[in-house]
Structures are given as C-alpha cells and as structure tokens.
Amino acid sequence: MDPKKTKDRPFYELPENVQASSRIIQDARSSLRTVVTKRPFTPRDEKRTLFPASTARNPESRPASAFSLNSRHFDGSDSRPVSGTKLSPLDHTPRAPTAAEIETAILAPKPPADPNRPLSRKGSRQKLYNATSVDGGGENVSSIRPRSGSTDGRLMHESSSPDREVPRRVSSGPKERTLPTEERGMADGKEAAPRVSSSMGVSSPPRTGGSHDGEQRVGSGSSRKSSSAGKTRSGSAGKRDSFDVGDDNLYTDKVAPVIDEMSALGKNRDNEKLGELAEDLYIVLDTNKKLTKSYKQRSSILKAIFKLLDVEEPRVMLKLARLILAFKVGGNNLLNVCKLVFKVSRNEKNDQEFLEGNVLDLLIETIRTTDHVASCEALIYCVGAIKFLTGNPTILRRLAKKECIETLAGLLHNIEKTNRDNGRVSDQFGHILVQLCAALRNLADVGSGRERFLQTGVIESLSHLLDAYPNDCDLVLYISRIFSKVTLHTDCCTVLANQHSCYKSFIHLLNRHVNKEDVVVRVCFVLGNITAKNDDARKRLFQEPNAMSTLLSVLKTFHNMESQKRSKSDNVTSNGRHTSSDGDGAINTVDDVLIKVVRVIANLSINDSVGPVIASHVECVQLLLSILDSKDIGSSEELILNTVATINNLSYYTTKTSAITAHQNTVAQVLLKLVMTDNMEAMLEASRVFGNLTRQRTVRDLLSKQKVDEIMITLLDSGNRELVFIACGVLINFMADEDKRPLLKKEGGIKKLTEVLRDFGREDWQLGSVVCKVLCNYSTKITSTNSCFGEAEAQDLIDVLVEYLDKETALEASLRDEVDEDLKDYLCETWEADFCPVASQLLKRIETYQSSFEPLEAPG
Template sequence: MSTESNAQRKRQPDRPFYLPKGETTSSRIITEAKESLNNRTGLQAVVTKRPCTPRDATRSLFGATSTRAPENRPPSSFSLGSRHFDGSDTSRPTSRTRLQPINHTPLFSALTEEKPKIPSEEEVESGLLPPKPPSDPNKVQRGKATRTRLQQSTSVESSLSSEVKSRVDTSDVKSVDEPVRRVHSGPKERSAVPVEERGEGDGREMPHRAPSSASVRSPPRSAESRKGSGGTKRTSSAGSTGRGGSAGKREEETAEEVMFYSQNIAPLLERMTEASSKKDSKKLGQVTEDLYALLQKENLLGRNCKQRTTILKSIFKLLDVDDSRIQLKLARLILAFKVTGNNLLSACKLVFKISRNEKNDPEFLKGDILEILQDTLRSTDPFSASEALVFCIGALKLLTGNATIVKQLVKKDCIENLAILLNSINKNIRDGSEPTTQLGNILVQATAALRNLADTGASRERLLGCQAIESLCLIVDNFTSDGDLMLNVSRIFSKVTLHTDCCTALADHPTSYKSFINILQKHQHKSDVVVRVSFVLGNMTAKNEIARLRLFQEAGSFDILLSLFRFYLEQDVKNQGKEVKKEVTEDGTTVNKTEDVLIKVIRVIANLSINENVGPVICSNYQCVDFLLKVLETKDVSSSEELVLNTVATVNNLSFYNTKTSAINTLQVRVLEALLKLVLANNMEAMVEACRVFANLTRQKVVRDFLAEQKIDRMLVTMLDSGNREVVYISCGVLINFMVDEENRPMLKQEQGIRKLIEVLRDFSRTDWELASLVCQILWNYSGKITSSNDCFGQQESHDLTEILLELLDRDSALDLSFKEEIDDEMTDYFEETWTEQFCPVAEQLLQRIETHQTDLEPLDNPSAS
C-alpha cells in the first residue's frame, strides 16, 4: 500500500474539505460541503457515468438494433425518381365529414307504364352532365352523381328515368366550359380531360372541348368574375385542394395573372428544362433558386398559385437528375407548394434519401429547407399521412447528428414542434384512437430526434417549457411494448436527468415511477433499455428523498430490481472466463454491457437505502445482500472497478442500519472476507470504501477482534499519513471504535499513531473541524485508563498536544482563516457552528484530562539498570 510521508502531506495546499479545486463559487462550496457531510455520516448517493450510445453510421430509419419486423416499418433504402410523383398532384385533403348512406333506387323501378322516349346519342353526349357541386363542401351529395354514371354506362336502348331526363334542362348542370369524361369517349376526348376530373386541379390551363349544338347554356358569370375582361380568361381549379375551399370549386385567372405567368414563371420553367436536358447542374440549381425566390416574393407558394399544377408537373420531370443538391432544391419547391398524398410522401422520401449521406449536411444549412421541413412537420396529419411524416421526421433525425444543424434546429423551435406532435398523438389516443404501429414508427423518429436535440445547452429549458417530459411519460404509458420507442425515450431521460430541474419534473409526474417499472418488467432482457431506465431511476433517487420513498412504494418495484439483479448477475457469471464482446462508445472506451446494467441497478438500490424508512427494509433482504456479496466475491477491482466500488458503497449504506433483522450482520463473516480482499488490493478508493463499511461494522466487538487479528488496525494508523483528507477521516472513524477495547490501545502508540494524530490536528483542524473532533475522540478513548499524561501519550507528544489544543480552543486564533474571503456568510456560520458544537466539547475535555495528569516530577530510573 502506497502512502505519503508527513513532509509530502504538508507541502500540499491546505484547503478545507469542502473547497473544490480550481475556481470557486459560494454555491459550489456549500453544495460540496453538504455532499461531503452526507458521505461522512455513513450514507452516500452513488454516482455513475451516463450510458453512451454508439453513433449509427448507417443513417437509417430504425438502426441496426431495431426489434421491428421488416413488414412493420418503412424501408430506409428505396429507388425514387420522377415516375413516383403524380403529375396531376392527385393528392386531396381527406374529408372527415361522415356522409349519409345513399338511398339507392333501382334504375327500372322508376319507370312508368308509358315507355319513355329513347334519347339520341347526341343528347346523351351533351346532356348527361354531373350536377353542380353544393356550396357547402361538407354536404357533398354523391347519390345523384353515382346514378348519373350508372345511367351513362347503360345501353342507349335502355329506358332512362324521368328524373335523369329532367336534369338535362335544369340549372344544376355544369357549364360547357367544364367538360366531363364519358365512359365511352375515345382516346382523343380522354386526352383533353381537365385536371380536376382526375381528383386535383391546381390552375393548369386545359383545352376546352367545343360545345355541341345541344349543349346547355352556361350560367352567367358574376360581376366579380367579369372584372379585368380585357384579355383571354383561363379557368383554374386551384381551390379544389385548398384547405379552405370546396372540392371542385373553380377560380378564374385574371389577365394580369396570365401575363405574369407567361412573362415570369414560364420562362424560368423553360430554362430549367433546358438546363436539365444539357445536364448543366450549376445553371439548373441557380434557375431553381430564382424560381423559388420569385414565387416566395409574390406569395405564390403554398396553394395560392393558380398555375400550381403546371409548375409542379415541370418540377417532377426534373427529379431524375443525379445531383443531390439539385434534388434538394427541387424537393424544397415541392414541399413549399404544400402537396399532399402520394406527392407529399415521395417528396419526404426524397429529402430523407438525401439526408442519409453525411456529405449533404452542408446543403441543409443553405436557404430555408430546415424551416420547410418543420412546416411540413407541423401541417401533416399523423393519422392520414403517417408514412410521409415518418420520412419527414426521419430526415430531421438524421440531420440532428450534425452539431451545427442541431443548434439551428433548436433555434427554429424544433423541440417545441416535436412536443406538439407528441401531445397531438397522446390526445387522440386519450380520445379513443388506437396506438397503431404507424404511430409508433412516427414516434421512434420523433424521439430519436429529441434525443439528439437534448444535447444542446438551451434544450433543457425548452423541454421543460413545452412540457415535453410530461408528453414523453404519456408516450411510455401508451407504447410500453415498443422496444425501439422505449429505448429512445430512456435515452432522452438519461440525458436530461443529469440536471436537477429535469429530475424534479420527472419525479413529480404522477405516473413516472409506474411507467419506468413497467418498462423494466416488459423489457427485462433488453440491456440497452434496462441500463438507461436504471440510470434514470438512479438520477431521480440520488438527491430526492421523496423520490426514494415513492419508487420503493410503487407496487412490485423492488422485486423487479432484484429480478434484474439476478438475471444479469447470472449472465455475468456465465460469461466469466469467456471473451465477452464489448461495446465501443463515442469516446473510444469499451463497455461490458452486462456489467453496465449491474452498475446501474446496484446504484438504484444504494440510493434507495439512504431513506431511513426504506434502508432497514432492504438491509433485511437476504437475497439482495447475497447478490451484492456475490459481486464482491466474483469480480476483481482491477478489471471491474466501478462495479465493485458501487457494490461496496451499497453494502456501506446497508451496514449503517444496525437492526436485529440485518442481513449484513448475519452474513458479516462473508462481508468481512470480501472487504479484506479490497483492502489488500492496490486501489486507494476501494480501500476507503471498505473502511467505510468497517466504520459501521466495528460497532460490534467480534468484528473488531477479527479485524485486529488481520492487522487492519495497524493499516489504519498507516493511512493517517495519507494526504487524502477523506482517507484520513475514514481511518479516524474506524480507529475510534478500535480504541474502545483496552487491548487494542497499545498498538496506537507502538505504530507512532499519537504523533500522526497530532500532525493531523496541526495540518487539517482549521479547515476541517469535524476531522479535528474525530482525532480528539480517538485520543479520549485511548486515554481511558490514563494515570500520567507523559506515560500515556509520551512526554513530547503530551507537550505538543497541550499546546495545539490551547491554540485551537482560542476563538480568535481558531477562526482567523486565511481563506475566509472565499466563503460567504452562510458557510462562515456553518464553520463556526462545527467548531463550537463538535470540536470544542471533546477538545476541552481532552485538554483537561491531559493537564490533570501532567507532573513535573522526573520518572524514577529503573534500579536494575544501574
């Protein structure tokens, strides 16, 4: 065992135990002082590092470790080109209006006895037009249109109902400017069908069919539609897919709009096509930027442009370009037009495909593509367009792997937008919707993105401000069986619970404890999930006394912890002697996953046992103590340092409770043998932790006798030379108990312990009155049978001890500190309080005992020596 000499110790800066190294602040001083005091009482919260997650180099939707079946998730790799986009942009917002059932009347049931006149083919072609759509889009009447199509498909020789014939001459007929596709129309007629008949109309001009002589007269235009009639009129159906318009509603372009398109937009589209044909990527990219800037300036993005479909068709034809930078610019244009349906899905897949290549990350920092993606995230319904949303958020998730992009996304409220999505899904599930696989796929991408966004400095405040932590707790309740999702959520919590405010928010949530226990129970054998959930629970219980009690009181919580302890301990024992594959973390270190789970689970038990109501219960659990001792008996501190140290710290917390049912006391022989192995190891921290347990166990004489036989008391005296303040403190704590036994006292003087204790008083007392008090208690116990101070302590030691006690008991001398300006008033009050209440009472009694038994008489020489 390596120790430091007195000279070496004195050369070290004389700092109080609560002063941190480096720059100090009042809050840090007080915090560390309180933590040090908690450790010295025998109970301590265990600290461990956060589980590290290797970066997924594949940049895929679900990663290589996903437990999802291939058929339950969209693929990360796919082919995509212009053919995957609909030229007519057939996407249309789905109506959520529940339609009334159609009262269908058979065609021939309405026939009268009189045989109706069979209309001519010309009458059929010109007269059987669909009815005018109602003014209210929520009251669509499909019955008449359905019957009309049925009648059109009937043979001309069949009799038509009087209802159908009477409809030809009514005002419900559409204008001849709105032709329809007939069932038996030829190829030429089908090619002239307007866009809106195929489900979408976004302003594309279509050739009109010449009206026949039997056509019905078009209804007169309103005064508003006649404005600006100086030029040719064009019909448009841009409103047909507008969110505020009615399906089928047509708007006419003004002369100014026609001219603007032909003079400004059309030339840019032609130049884009020309550049694409010549494979001039640079020119194509520039013209695409010019078109986007023009449309943005004129407020023609979204659904405001009546030539929207024409522009989109031109853009779709250019998507076969090989340059991903151009594809991204084109995808931005498509998404800016607020496409829906298949085109939205294809555009999101295209952006995702581009984002998979890390080399493309700089392109996402140009322009406003990040804003467009977030706007798509906000405006896309997770229930009707779930797959598109998976790829949209999936792209954002991949981009959050870039530190620069992460900062931009946080500034652009990406955390808040994702929180809104989580809240929306939770609300719909609360209202009765089922938590489907597709929703789970969306949430896996959203939580993975949040996991990366949580790393920035400003993210914690944003997560708390938008109540994302509460939303994530509800996600856990609704999707507990989803292993991928639970892994992402636990990763988020493992990051944010490093901070007290987030720990408090999570601990205050009414279902958080139950949710985490359910995850552990559902995914016991999924180590990636277990290690992070255990880490989160360890963070919650590290400083929060209420959290310790609430977690332990949660039904089945401690049984689950013991079940995990048993399973992973058995796995570790099976792996001993075998070459275990270790996981490489982001910082290049390797981690044994089984050991890492044990570290985190044991830490939760250690933190729970700090509670004065919970600790005695755990201390009485023989199974728990047995598992802890098996760890100490099977693991070596040199290869599994953190696991062993956490286990000893847990044993120390449990040994603090000296109850009749204590399993530690019952199994104390195994405990002592396991700890002796650590004392003999060349590891100072392990030795200190073992001595903490000795400080509790040496309250029993049988333990003191056992350790004295092993010469542990002599080792403790040697440790007084250590320059480590905490090592000295722990050594003193155990020596106090040893000095209770008269037969152990001579050892202290024989090992130069009196001189070493005096040096400890001289070196540390003014900065650590607690330690000074322990030294006085050792000397008090040691001198229980004193008859002469010189005989008891030694002549020089007695003199030095008297002088230093007189000095330290003088208030002005004792509290005149050179570092006083480094602490605030609160810490100064605490410092004076420990001097007054802890040091002075025992120091005064010791000084009085020394002075009472001092004598000036010289001791008689031994007659036999003359």
C-alpha cells in the same frame, strides 16, 4: 452515577441523552451517500437508417428505409388543390349494362319532375334527358336518344350547331329553364362566352366543392380549359375564377421561360445548370408570393417539376423538393417528396445542402401543418430526415433556433391526444414517434434544449408514452436515452419524479426487457438519477409493487450472465477485461448494467425507512458480496466501488434483522482485499464500511488479527483529508478495546494525530473533533500523561489544544481568507458544537494527570 463505571466506559458509550461518538459515522460527511456513475455510452450510428439495426419491428409492417423513387411516383392529378371533401366509397361493384338495358334506357322517355306535366309537347325538339352541368359551369354535355331511323342503339352527341337550342336542366321547373348562352350573357349584362365545341369530348363528372381561388382543375386523362378570351363560365363562379392579368404576365414573362429551359435540358441535363434554374424559379415565385395553393399555374409548374425528378444529383433533388414542399402538396405527392428529402438526408455528405436556402424551415413547417392521421407515412419520412440532420452539430443548433423542439413537441402532443381519444394506440404513430424521439435525443444536447423540454411538457408526454408503448423496443430505447440525458439535471429529475405513473412504467420495462442491455442500463441509470436527488422518489419507487424483487432479478440475471462469460475463455482478454456484447472490448456492457442497478439500491437505502428493510434482505446482501468476491478492482473498479458504497449504506442500520450484521465477519473478510490494494478510492470505501462494522467486538478482533488497525494508523499520513477522517472513525472503535490501545503509541499514532489536528483542524473542525475522540478513547484509563502519551507528544498536544480552544485565535485564522458567509457560519458552528466539547475534555484529562513524577507500580 458510579464514577468508576463512568471512568471505565469507552468514550463512545455515553448516556442515551448524549450523542455517542460512534454516531460520527452517521454524522460524517460521507456516511450515507448517493452513488455517482457515468451516463451509459451510446455508440454513434454507423449508418443512417429509419430504425435501429437491432429493431424487432416486422419488416413487412414497417416503412422501408431504402426505396426507389423517380418522376413516375409523383401524381400530376394530385398537384391541384384538394377540395377538402372526402367521398365515401360505394358499397357495390358496378357492372357493364347489357345491350337490351341500353336500348330500353334510350327508348324509354324519362318522366317529368312534375307528374301533371305531359311527357311531350307539340312542336318541341327532340327530348333531352339526364342533362348535367359540370362544376356549375356553362359547358353542358348531354346524352340524347338516337335520331329517328337509327337502329344501331349507340349513344350519340348532338352537334353543337350555332342555332341549336341549349337543353334545359333535368327536373327544372318552368321558371328554371336554361337560356341559350348568348341570351344568358345578355341577361346578365355581360358578353356571352363562346360555346365550347363537342369535339372536346365528354367532361368529367361534377366534383364536390369548387376550385380554390380560380385555380385550374386538372383531371386524370382530361382537362377543363378556360376560354381563349378568359371569360367566366357562369355568373357566381366567374367572380371566383376571375382572370388575373398580372398572374398571366408573371407566368408568361418569368415563370414559363424558366420551366421551358429546365425541361429542355433533357435526360443528359447539366445538373449544375438545372440547380441554378430551380433556384431562380423559387426566387421568382417566392418574391411574387406565388408559392401558395391558390396560384392558378401551380399545377402546371408542379407537373413540370415532377418530370425532372429522375435526376440523381442530391443538390438538384433537394432544390426541386424545396419547390414541391413550398407549394404545400398533399396526399401521394407529399409522401413522395418527404421520401425524396429523406433519401438525400441519409447521406451525411449531403448535410451541407440543407444549410442553404430555407429547406429546414419548410421541413419544420410541413411537420407543423400536416395532419398526422391522414399523412402518417409522410410524417414518418419527414421526421426521419430531421432525425438524421440533428446528427450534424451545425444543423442541430440551427434547428433548435428554428423551434424544432417546439414543433416536435406539438406533434407529440397531437399523437398522444389522438391515441387517448381513440382509446387505443396506433402502431403507425409508433413509427413516427421512434423518429421523433431519436431527434429529441439529439436536441436535448443543445444549450437551451433542457429548458425547452420543460416549457413544452416533453418530459411528461414521454413518460406517458412509456406506459402506452411498452412493447416498442425502439421507442423505449430512445425515450430512455432522452431521460438519461435530461435527468442529469435536478429540475428535470423533479418533473419526472412527480409523474407517479413513471415508477410503474420503469419497473414494467425492466421486467419485460430484462435481456436487452441497452434498455435496462438506461432505465436503471434514470432511476438512479431521480432517487439520488429526491427522497420522496426513493419511497415511491420502493413502494411500487415488485420493485425490489425486479431490481434484484435484474442484478442476478446480469451477474449470472457475467459468470457465464467469464467461464468462456474466448470472451476474456489478456488483462481479464470481458468483451461487450457488441464486440467493443473497451465497453463491458454487463458490468455497466450491474453498476447502474447497484447504484439504485444504494440510493434507495439512504431513506431511513427504506434502508433497514433493504439491509434485512438476505438475497440482496448475498448478491452484493458475490459481486465483490468475483470481481477485481483492476478490471471492474467502478462496479466494486459502487458495491462497497451500497454495503456501507446498508451497514449503517444495526437492526436485529440486518443481514449485514448477521454476515458481518464475511463482509469484513471480503473487504480486506480492498484495504490491501494501492487503490486509494477502494481503501476509502472499505474503510467507511469498517467504520460501521467495528462497532462490534467480534469484527474488531477479526480485523485486528489482519492488522487493519495498524493500516488505519498508517493512513493518517496519507494527506487525504477524507481518508484520514474515515481512518480516525475506525480507530475510535478500536480504541474501545484496552488490548488494542498500545498499538497506537507504538506505531507513532499520537504524534500523527497531533499533526493531523495541526494541519487540518482550522479548516475542518469536524475532523479535529474526530481526532480528539480517538485520543479520548485511547486515554480512558490514564494514570500519567507522560506515560500515556509520551512527554514530548503530550506537550505538543497541549499547545495545539490550548490554541484551538481560544475562540479569537482559532477562528481568526479560519475565517481570515473565507468570503462565503454561510461557510463562516458553518465553521463557527462546528467549532463550538463539535470541537470544543471533546477538545476541552481531552485537555482537562491531560492536565489533570500531568506530573513530573512517574507513578509507582503497585507492590506485588
């Protein structure tokens, strides 16, 4: 190797097999960095409503947030336990029979089940036909022909005289004839129950399924009453409907008096007294374990409670609703009681009432046990009430302890499974999911919320919902709010990043909802979070079709939107800060979107395969420069800092196609205004970019004319270690040019660099290495140490280098107060690998050219 060429080559131009000093920008702690930003601001809802004020839902298809509700809306017939059997509706519309058809039906004899059996028997009583038995009991009511001689054609009922023969069942065989009641009782070895008088009227037709555990069956407009003696109606049914004397005594002695007293209060009732009685009633029933579907007095109690629901006092309403929920009603009553609770929960002044008793447990149990298909609307209001209540910090913590997250996660999984099984999504389920996700958004703030989300698979399911309901703006907004919270943590980011479909969903949402700031800002914030902590996520997102074009489209859309706002003087405040779309001058939502999108691009560019591609994207670089050129550091500090950080990442890649390199002078000119400000962060970010750009001679010449090299020397006194580090990196490149070296000595840079080495070297050997590299490049053509550095400066520098190159002396002070073993290893490694090689070379050069004689000038 030619010694002359070796001597004249700048320090950073080392052989290819040796790491060049210019690569300190790559190896430095801050060369390629992820960008940090604040979570999007979420204003507190002024009113508790079922859907957001900005909802795009059709008012005709969505459930109402406000409604009237009173006792008339509750159905007494639904208060009985249901059989669980659903009957299909008839396909035809029934019509009233004509008089001729009635007369024909009455006069015509019904053929027997057995064709060989004669139509009539000698001596038989009047023929009965179409005899039925309701619910398998002993109360048989038959339709018979008119007696001989009647001509009016009307249906009549046979009088129930004691000696009347009980008609046998239709189509029964000879051995299946029904015995008279007295005979049947004797045959069974039991006392016969009294025959029910026909004055009771015609019973309801038979129902599918029997009553539950002997409970009374209450019909609409008629009722089936048990006998006064409490005897059974039939053998097998009697065992199921056996009379419980204990139940009767409880109802008579404790329950009925309370109900009577509650009902006797009248319209002008004492609400305080009514609330106390409702509490007493609940305690009695709960203590005796009668708050079940099987309690035979359940229907009577519920009917009485329903009649009291015209009360307007929230405390009383909630206590009555508590009783109804505890009895596990269904159908229309479940819907209305959920509406009732929803109505009370809408006013945050009533929150304290939910902290009393166990109403929260009942709401969670209702969500857990209710069929989301059959009772979809009821769940909308029930989960909606939970959503409101999670806005109260005290209730929020209590709900979390009661496994509310697990319950909502179960409902979420069930809905997801139903949609998957049906092969389509249900809009009605979407109404539930909006309430559910809004509640989960609040529950995510609980201390254990994140861990429970991970344990129950909530994050994965929410990711699937984004793909299933991309058009539901409300649902998308709440899911993005949840993700913006949980992805602040690495474990949640990892789970979401592993959902490969989420990248496609996020890009699709940005395209579809590009004009919705609240959605876009959160989706971009989430993308920024997962790409900040996962290099694989960077590649997956960038490789998603149209990902980069979508991000740039969002960036361009909101940048143009900001330009249009700026052109309207009425939207600009006196300090130049633009008002937000929601009228809150403290929040610039357009700037916030730009910040989040720029951050995603900055994080993507860290990947060594993605970064060069983005750096070559001319439109991307032009948009970033346009943002810097149009913004002011005083009003848009975070946006400018993030944009400069993104340009810094892109400027690291010096490929032939780099748009940064192609526009390097323009970039340098735009950044100059930041170096001139008194904003330390702005100076630091701009200096980082200069550290990359000054690798080019044309940029160094441009910046030198603007006295940037002089500014970098001044920054050595800043006391900010990171800023000093970056300033040294820029000076390394400036010292490559011989014509720019004298400025370092002229501005006192030698002394400043020596002081930096003395002040920070023991704590930061990497910084000490950078200082030595500046001085090595500066002294490339040294002939005399004293003339190059100055006599006093040279001696101070020698003393520091000698001390720091002694391992025992240097590291003893570095490690004395350090207790972290990993950090001790790091300090030893950087001292040996980074500092010693450069410091040794510099010390050798200084000592080689140190002499008391000044060199003679060459003869002219």
